[in-house]
Amino acid sequence: MITFKKLTDVLFPDREKGPFNPLKLNSLDWSVTYNNTDKIAFVVFKGINRKLTLWEGKDYDDAGQFTDADVDEQVIKLMGINKKKLA
Numbered sequence: 001m002i003t004f005k006k007l008t009d010v011l012f013p014d015r016e017k018g019p020f021n022p023l024k025l026n027s028l029d030w031s032v033t034y035n036n037t038d039k040i041a042f043v044v045f046k047g048i049n050r051k052l053t054l055w056e057g058k059d060y061d062d063a064g065q066f067t068d069a070d071v072d073e074q075v076i077k078l079m080g081i082n083k084k085k086l087a
Contacts, residue, residue, distance in 0.1 A: 002028040002072055003087040010079070012050040023048065032071055034060075041066070043075060052078060 009022035032054075034041035039060040042053045054074045055063045063070065076083065 001030070002075060002081070004085050005087050006085075008085050010081070012045070012048065012052075012079075028075065030071070030075065043071065054078070 004026055007024050007026055010025050010028065011022045029046040030043040031046060032041060032043050040053065040056045041060060041063070042051055044051050052075065054071065055066075063074075066074075075081070076086075
């Protein structure tokens, strides 16, 4: 889970529909799904029902055995979250 210092605007990108309006959140909680056969890992954000692909193909192989901290870092990177806003 990613926690923010204060209520923060979070923008969830969507490849098919473009960006959605930002949501004001205190934190982001997620559930990870991964598939070794298809070489893909993604998160679904709890309570928001938005999905974000973390690693796919060669990037999935390069990520190896990832931890919750690795997932947090990848979400922060992919969503462009400013680390100064984090608790």
